[in-house]
Amino acid sequence: MSATAVRTCPLCEATCGLELTIDGGRVTRIRGDAHDVLSRGFLCPKGVSLIQLHEDPDRLRTPVRRTAGGRFEPCSWDEAFALVDAGLRGVLERSGGDRDAIAAYLGNPSAHSLSALVYGRVLLKALGTRNVFSAGSVDQIPKQLASALMFGGPLTVAVPDLDRTDHLLVLGANPLTSNGSLMTAPDVRGRLRRIRARGGRVVVVDPRRTRTAQAADEHVPIRPGTDALLLMAMVATLFEEGLVAPGRLAGLCDGIEEVRALAAPFAPERVAGPTGIPAGTIRRLARELAAAPRAVVYGRMGTTTQAFGTTASWLVDVLNVLTGNLDREGGAMFPRPATGDGPRRARMGRWRSRVRGRPEVFGELPAACLAEEIDTPGDGQVRALIALAGNPVVSTPNARRLERALASLDLMVAVDLYVTETTRHADVILPAPSLERAHYDLALSAFAVRDVANYSPPTLPLPDGMPDEWETLLRLAGIAAGQGPDPNVAALDDLVAAATAQRLGVPPEALAGRRGPERILDAMLRAGPDDLTLADLEAAPHGIDLGPLRPRLPELLSTEDGRIRLAPEPLAGDVARLRAALEDARAGTGREDGGLLLVGRRDLRSNNSWMHNLPLLVSGPARCTVQVHPDDAARLGLADGARARVRSAVGEIELPVEVTDAVMAGVVSIPHGWGHDADGVGWATAARHAGANSNVLSDEQAVEPVSGTAILNGIPVTLAPLASDGARTVSDRARRVSGRAGTAAAAPRPA
Ligand code: SF4
DSSP states (O other), rough: OEEEEEEEEOOOOOOEEEEEEEETTTEEEEEOOTTOTTTTTTTOOHHHHHHHHHTTTTSOSSSSOTTTSEEEEOOHHHHHHHHHHHHHHHHHHHTTTTTGGEEEEGGGGGGGGGGHHHHHHHHHHHTSSSOOOEEEGTTHHHHHHHHHHHHHTTOOOEEEOOTTOOOOESOOOOOHHHHOSSSSSHHHHHHHHEEEEEEEEEEEEOSSSHHHHHSSSEEEEEEEHHHHHHHHHHHHHHHHOOOOOOOOGGEEEEHHHHHHHHHTTHHHHHHHHHTTTOOOHHHHHHHHOOOEEEEEEEEOOHHHSSSSHHHHHHHHHHHHHHHOBBBBTTTTEEOTTTTTOOOOOOOEEEEEEETTTOOEEEBOOOOGHHHHHSOOTTTOOOEEEEEOOOOOHHSSOHHHHHHHHTOOOOOEEEEEEOOOOGGGGOOOEOOOOOTTTTEEEEEEEGGBBBEEEEEESSSSSSOOTTOHHHHHHHHHHHHTTTTOOSOOOOHHHHHHHHHHHHTTTGGGGGGTTHHHHHHHHHHHHHHHHHHHHHOHHTTTOEEEEEEEEEOOTTOOOTTTTEESSSSSTTHHHHHHHHHHHHHHHHHHHHOSSSSSEEEEEOOHHHHHHTTOOOOOOOOEEEEEHHHEOOHHHHTTTTTTTSEEEEEOOOOOOEEEEEOOBBTTHHHHHHHHOOOOOSSSSHHHHHHTTOOOOGGGGSOOOOOOTTTTTTTOSSEEEEEEEEOGOOOOOHHHHHTTOOOSTTTOOOOOHHH
């Protein structure tokens, strides 16, 4: 007899509710949970593919270890942890006890895992290293940093109040495809349609005519990397035309006049050439924003992972403030998570990376620095890496250098579902459960367009012998703390729970009967603003609706003086660099020479690097293509469907050409997360749809100076047709790829 279960989809930021049919211990069908308080039945193809992910024959279900012959073979959990213990002890002995010899990398899925969010921190603390890296520095850190500098907290990030706004200005984001990012909003298409249905307007600024742009009232093409110029010109227009009206926030803001002075050199007529947007359009965009009853500006990857990422992120909220749209209904608002607001003070600059001297931001160093920290000899050199659900070889810059660096490590330990381009370099891979783990969106509820709380218990029991993810992480933490290969995980969990309860002021006895992440979650809910308990959520499987977003300022501000800093350092100081870039562009010393600039793109059926092994998501036409405007294709002799070589300052890749006027002339676009043709990668389906790794083209030395975030958009490239006899075929590559774990060849490692 079949049963039904509901759980939140863990795959992307939309956090859709799913209804799963379970038959004979197997999930046989997934559809949207019509009663979910946030998604109301919406789901995308990725949600349905959870069945294929769960049942994927290539997914690791037992630990594997590297053999002397350079292959992976299954091993017991005890054997795996013993190897980790011996390996870490060896690295620490050889480094004289220097904890920085061990680095940690946290991949994007860590942000969707309750266990990883709670116990990943415990592991990092036990490791005691300052070499912590994550996918955040190839993604959203500029937005968090700008928000922290303006409002005080790293999670004090304003999100669009999509359901009540009358005017949405989107820059460098494609939420119809990504399903929202730093904006948890299932069914973006429906929400945008409703904006327009109530007489509102949606405008998309992007070098590509994205799916979101197609669904908007207006698409404004912009040259890659010039969003900050456009935003500054809009700010200048507001001041020049007397349209600044911060409303009730006026008395809370410092720096309005400083912003006026900073913006003055960026008149629309001056930035029109460099941005490719006529001055009249820029002025109109500013006027429309100011005139709309309720409006919001929203920017994402295209604005963060570029040369002025933090500046552009800052200016998005400067516009929201100056037009009176910050912290008000229909504007940019601050969610109120049921588990509390997280850290109120942003910490940064407490240490610097060893090789390049980059400052830490929120306890992390830029992922762009990882390879050099491994391959540069000297005191403090990284010799071991712990990677949690991350594939930096595909998702961070200069993939080739990072691959070589990983291959030179003394020890690499991965917690992952697959043998990936990155984990193929590991000595030990520890698998994690999928539908067998509990779920709560601890991180993403801080970005939801409506306050909700939704807990999912494990849908299926853990397979025999497999520890839960939190137990694996705690065991690693115990090993890192020197407690040997088999630390007392239950005792460690009690310690974590006791410390959490004390910090939050929750009586420990209230948490009796629970353990693991549920106990911590229960404590956080009890200490949160809605006085919820985990039992409340267990009794509400479709989630609890806590209502629309509500104004939260000034209570939420955690700057030293409790005020909004509209022109904070170092952002105000960085405007000189923006001004220099403007002058260079106007003088024709920038990329005004007809060269091509590379931007990324998302696909609805893809999510970074790790969902390409699911047949449901890779069926149909190849998605990893280089999109080229017809004029550029004609100029360069590129034919649709033919292969081309794309070359940057640091690398080159080959992939099929897709000629389309969806990209601006002078711009080419390649999705990230592909390139599954490395020897030894353990996903067979992905290997047959390998694509090419766009991060072979990105330069790890090119980081945005304020946050250290990698510059992944606006990379200068050249394109050339590939002689057909030199082209490798997909099947050629697939033949070079080994099969599933247990037989997969590990990456070669120097003797
Ligand atoms: S939109 Fe995101 S959360 Fe919703 S079903 Fe798709 S992958 Fe899952």
